[in-house]
Amino acid sequence: MAHCTCEETLETVLDSEEEFTFSSEEEQDEEWSHFEERLDPAEDENDIDQMPVAKKARTSKQPALTWKAETEVDLVPQTLRFVPAREPGPQLWPTDSYTPLGLFKLFFTENAVSTLCYNTNAQAARSLARGRKYKWTDVSVSEMYRYFGLIFYMGMVKLISIKDYWRQGSLFSVPFPATIMSRDRYRTISWNMHMSHPAEDKENDKKKGTNEYDRLFRVKPLMDTIRLACKTIYHPRRNLAVDERMVACKANSGMTQYMKAKPTKWGFKLFVLADSSNGYTLDFSVYTGKNNTATGNGLPYDTVMSLLDRKVLGSGYHVYMDNFYTSPKLLTDMLGMKYGACGTYRDYRKNSPQNAPNSLTKNSPRGSIRWIRNGPLVFVKWMDTREVSVCSTIHPAYTGDTVQRRVKAQDTWSLKTFPCPAPVTAYNQYMGGVDLSDQLLQYYTAQHKTLKWYRKIFLHFLDIAATNSYTIHKELYGNMTHKEFMEQLIAELCGVSPKIPQKRASSDHVPVPGAPLSTDTRKVASSGRRICVHCKALYQCFVLCE
Incomplete structure (x- = not known):
């Protein structure tokens, strides 16, 4: 495989990247985890539950279409040729050996950490000049890596507060953090952690209320580095997933969102592109609110298009998404870019087929299928415990797939087989890429309470780097569990051995x-x-x- 960590390769990928200005409801049943509708203030005007009167009028004028049953044969869509820009998998030298720390440093490079140290030292000098009373010596790159190690250590060894990690003379004392740095040193680094230069922050703050103001200015230097590394170090396999991710935060930053259907209901919303095979985070953007430079096609359309860069990815990929994103226009335009797509959809979306006398009803038996083909698009409705609507440019309507469901008859539960449309089968198989990524992130997350909103996002960048590093290490070697990987990473960051020699x-x-x-x-x-x-x-x- 080609080695893609050199500066020239990074710059090449960066040049091809399209710029854009905008940066889990508890599961009742695994099969329904992606079919829940969301109440999200970020939805565009075309997606609100109560449609405008004018829109309803347009909908009612659409000609009624005839739904077909599963007994009727659908055309098999033309298969897209899969032409990735690089060979899928880690883009590293096959002859080199990579430790957990070596992989982590591909995301948090020494240059990036050096910039982080420079800005942190500048913020500390600014705070001292404003009268803060604490000792400060400039943080170095090696000390910053040790600081990262302590953050990950706190993610694995959970205590109620930061000061408990340095508490002495207690049954519940932990001796390790004090051997790396003092409590006061850890706290002062945390207080002054800065990803951008304070002087430049001040200039950006003067632009508040104008189109030139950048809400993500304080995190953008590191965010651009992490996003670039995610796309450069690993190339995805064919099936991708687009979904939202929430970073818990209630800070009054103007960017926090409320999503009723997510386990983390308040926080920053990230739009994430992930590899469905292993949950690797390929790219992400942070939602900052309404975008004045939008294309007019709506936030979901702009989001998906901004995450798909054909020069970086190649062509022939299959992208899975939920009903927040799916629209006939998006799927049609993606097909023009040589990307197949599949996702649940909302019936009131423009150009979606409306109900007809022969469509499904609430009384339709379980396993009933109705479908309509409109050129490259196939719209499928399937009755499970409730109606599921899926649109696809990849699959035919029905290929004989079946699913098993537990059915109660005469006070006895038994398994029964029902027919299932091909798009629904594929959707359930590949849509969980972002959910898998979220699951891996939460096992040993570095997140903890902090007063600064941008530090919440900084901690999430650490989580992305550590989780993606583990995914690549598993692809290369597969000889470590996630826990063992994190233990080794913490030890290498802190410059210690993961095993303490026992007394003789x-x-x-x-x-x-x-x-x-x-x-x-x-x-x-x-x-x-x-x-x-x-x-x-x-x-x-x-x-x-x-």
Whole structure:
């Protein structure tokens, strides 16, 4: 495979990247985790639950279409040729050996950490000039990596507050953090952590209220580095997923969102592109609110298009998304870019087929299928415990797939087989890429309470780097669990061994006395016993000779 960590390759990928200005409801059943509709203030005007009167009028004028049953044969769509820009998988030298720290440094490079240190030191100098009373010495790159190691350590060893990690003389004391840096040093670095230069922040703040103001200015330097590394170090396999991710935060930053259908309901919303095969985060953007430079096609359309860069990815990819994104126009335009797509859709979306006398009803039996083909688009409705609507440019309507469901009959539960449309089967198989990524992120997340909104996003960047590093290490070697990987990464970041040598409980040698032995029994086990010369020299312990 080609090695893609050099600066020239990074610049090449960056040049091809399209710029854009905008940066889990608890599951009741696994099959329904992606079919839930969302209440999200970020939805565009065309997606609100209560449609405008004018829109309803347009909808009603659309000609009624005839839905077909699964017994009717659908045309098989033309298969897109899969032409990735690079060979899928890690883009590293196959002859090199990569440790957890080596992989992590592909995301948090020494240049990026050096810039982080420079801006953090500038913020500390600014705080001291404004009257802050604490000791400060400039943080170095090696110390910053140790600081990262402590953050990950706190993600694995959970305590209630930061100060508990340095508490002494308690049954619940943990000795490790104090061996890396003092509590006050850790806290002062945390207070002054800055990804952008404070002087430039001040200039950006003066632009508030104008189109030139950048809400993500404080995180953009590091965010651009992480996004570029995610796309450069690994190339995805064919099936991709687009979905939202929430970073918990209630700060009054103007960017926090509320999503009722997510486990984390308040926080920053990220739009994420992930590899469905392993959950690798390929690209992401942070939602900052309404975009004045939008194309007029709506936020979902702009989001998906901004995450798909054909020069970086190649062509022939299959992209799966939920009903927030799916629209006939988006899927048609993606097909023009040589990308197949599949996703659940909302019936009131423009150009979506409306209900007809022969469509599904609430009383339709479970397993009923109705479908309509409109050129390259196939719209499928399937009755499970409720109606599911899926649109696809990749699959035919029905190919004989079946699913098993537990059915209760005469107070007895049994498994029964039902027909299932091909788009629904594929959707359930590949849509979970972002969910898998979120799951891996949450196992040993670095997130904890902080007063600064941009530090929440900084901690999420650490999570992305660590999780993507683990995914690549698993692809290359597959000889570590996630826990073992994080333990090794923490040890390497902090410059220590992950295993503490155990104290020697006993010795196999015969003690060598420091003085001649006496045959006088009165001197045996008395206060005149001498220290073993061998043990003192070799083990630095004191074994008394009999």
